Amino acid sequence: MDTLVIGAGIVGLAVARTLAQRGHAVVVAEAEAAIGTGISSRNSEVIHGGMYYPAGSLRARHCVEGARRLYAYCASHGIPHAACGKLIVATAESERCVIATLHERGVANGVTGLALLDRAETLALEPNLACVAALHAPGTGIVDTHALMLALQGDLEDAGGAVAFHSRIARIARKGTGWSVRVGGEDLAFDAVVNAGGLAAQGLAAATEGYPPEGIPRQVLAKGSYFGCTGRPAFSRLIYPAPMEGGLGIHLTLDLAGRMRFGPDVEWVDTLDYAVDPARVESFAAAIRRYWPGLPDGALTPDYAGIRPKLTGPGEPAADFRIAGPAEHGLAGLVHLFGIESPGLTASLSLAEAVADCL
Numbered sequence: 001m002d003t004l005v006i007g008a009g010i011v012g013l014a015v016a017r018t019l020a021q022r023g024h025a026v027v028v029a030e031a032e033a034a035i036g037t038g039i040s041s042r043n044s045e046v047i048h049g050g051m052y053y054p055a056g057s058l059r060a061r062h063c064v065e066g067a068r069r070l071y072a073y074c075a076s077h078g079i080p081h082a083a084c085g086k087l088i089v090a091t092a093e094s095e096r097c098v099i100a101t102l103h104e105r106g107v108a109n110g111v112t113g114l115a116l117l118d119r120a121e122t123l124a125l126e127p128n129l130a131c132v133a134a135l136h137a138p139g140t141g142i143v144d145t146h147a148l149m150l151a152l153q154g155d156l157e158d159a160g161g162a163v164a165f166h167s168r169i170a171r172i173a174r175k176g177t178g179w180s181v182r183v184g185g186e187d188l189a190f191d192a193v194v195n196a197g198g199l200a201a202q203g204l205a206a207a208t209e210g211y212p213p214e215g216i217p218r219q220v221l222a223k224g225s226y227f228g229c230t231g232r233p234a235f236s237r238l239i240y241p242a243p244m245e246g247g248l249g250i251h252l253t254l255d256l257a258g259r260m261r262f263g264p265d266v267e268w269v270d271t272l273d274y275a276v277d278p279a280r281v282e283s284f285a286a287a288i289r290r291y292w293p294g295l296p297d298g299a300l301t302p303d304y305a306g307i308r309p310k311l312t313g314p315g316e317p318a319a320d321f322r323i324a325g326p327a328e329h330g331l332a333g334l335v336h337l338f339g340i341e342s343p344g345l346t347a348s349l350s351l352a353e354a355v356a357d358c359l
Contacts, residue, residue, distance in 0.1 A: 001333075003192040003359070004029060004181055006204060008163050009040035010145065010345050011337065012196035013152035014352035020159035022356055024192070028156070029167040029183060031200070036149045039198045039341070042274070042306030044226075044253045044264070047071065047081065047141040048343040051106025051114065052243065058321040060109040062347035062354065067139065069349040070148075077151040079144060080256050086140035086238040087122060089131040091290045098242040099135040106137070113138045128234045130293050140238060144256060145345065173209040178333060192333035192359045198340065199272065199309050205324075205336045215329050217322060217338050220313040222247070224264020225276045227284050227300040233258045234292065241291055248342075250287040261303055262288055268314055269307065276302035311339040321351070325358030333359060 001024045005016040008030035020026040032038075047067050053059035074081040090096050099116065106114045115136045117125075122134040153163060164183075171182040178191045195204045205216045224247065233254065241249035247266045254260060262284055281300050288295050311319035322338040329336075335358050340351070 001025065001191040001359070002178075002189070003027075003194065004179075004188075004190045005194045005196055006169055007196040007198055007200070008035040008153075009038055009196065009198055010036060010149055010152070010348045011198075011340055011351055012194075013149055013156060014348040015194055015196055015355045016161055017152050017156045017159065018352040018356045019194075019359070020156050020161035026156065026159075026161035028161065028163040029169055029181075030163055030165050031168040033165050035153055035163065036146065039306060039308070040145060040149060040345070042304060043145070043342070043345060044251070045142050045145050045255070046238065046253060046346070047083075047143055048346040049086070049106060049111045049114075049137045049140045050109045050343070051102045051111050051135070051137060052248065053105070053109065053343075055105065055108040058323065059343060059347070062321070062350040063343040064110050066343070066347035066350035070143070070346060071141070073151070073349060074143060074148070079147045079151055081141055081143040082256060083139060083141040084237055084254065085136065085138040086240060087117075087126060087129070088135040088137065088240045088242065089122070089129060089291050090133045090242060091131050093132055095242040096133055099133060102243075103135050111137070111139065126235050126237060126239070128292060128294055129239065130291055142238070142254060142256060143345075169204060169207065171207050171209065172204070174331070193335075194355055194359075195336040196340070199307065201309065201336060201338050201340075205338075208334070208336075210331065211334075211336075212329060215324060217311045217319075220310040221269045221272070222308045222310050223267040223269045223273070223305055224308065225267070225280055225305045226261050226263030226303040227276070227281060228303040229260040229262060229295075230299050230301065231296060233260050234294065235260070239291060241287070250284055252288070252292070262300065263303075264306060272307055274305045274307070276305050278302050308341040309339060310341060321347075323351070323354060323358065325355070327358070335359065
């Protein structure tokens with residue numbers, strides 16, 4: 001089956017790899033000049049556990065299974081990663097119920113190793129923390145996302161697939177039992193098309209002739225900025241506050257060299273602007289000092305920003321991933337992926353299997 005996957009981010013590459021290994025003749029169309037220039041290169045690089053998402057949701061199922069697959073994949077392909085663990089901290093008594101709910105949800109989702117810790121137990125692990133309690137998630141980790149994408153691309157190419165750069169899709173139209181896709185003024189024929197376009201997913205769905213408009217969810221853009229931190233690392237684990245509306249709160253992540261960085265915050269935007277406003281440092285510092293009072297003055301520096309393609313906005317419950325395959329819209333050989341934000345990286349290998357099963 002000749003199959004086009006649109007988008008060479010982590011999810012698109014994972015889908016393409018899986019399809020190629022199942023015997024599809026796969027081409028990945030990427031609008032930019034390199035793999036993973038969008039959402040995939042502008043995130044926290046965290047392998048999530050799966051305790052944030054409602055039981056039975058696609059996010060929960062694919063995060064837990066995806067993490068299991070991702071750790072195994074990193075080990076087998078020599079991809080730099082570390083299961084450093086995470087503490088989700090309650091900095092006030094009112095937040096104890098929040099982390100207790102996360103614990104219950106994680107257990108229901110099949111997350112292993114979770115433990116509620118009191119203040120003394122938490123400080124025994126991370127003495128620089130300020131908190132009243134914490135949820136310890138030892139299975140959370142970090143990964144080199146670029147190395148991961150290169151490995152996925154390598155597997156795809158080993159299985160006979162290819163990535164075509166500078167290939168922007170203008171139209172997707174039904175042609176016989178397959179699809180005609182306009183790329184750079186030329187119409188190409190495919191048996192199946194997978195839209196893993198991330199921020200461009202809704203636009204690609206709108207450019208699909210015959211696709212029902214009511215099947216295209218609205219897209220809400222949430223910008224998240226990150227600040228780096230000078231000095232020696234004060235923690236050996238990831239540190240997360242109790243989650244906030246639109247995100248998981250301004251948390252501490254570590255890169256594989258141990259460097260600390262903080263973010264993302266949540267800024268609802270209408271355009272793709274990746275500049276980090278230095279003025280946001282004050283709100284970052286205030287949020288960080290709730291769990292790390294020892295943050296030195298002047299230690300935070302603007303780093304980078306990402307934009308998440310959410311399906312819900314301020315004040316609305318977070319939406320689940322949407323895998324719109326033939327069973328949902330009735331068009332054979334077509335899958336649109338909507339709202340694939342966090343934990344999309346963690347879920348990628350599991351999502352890839354689910355997408356392949358749709359075709």
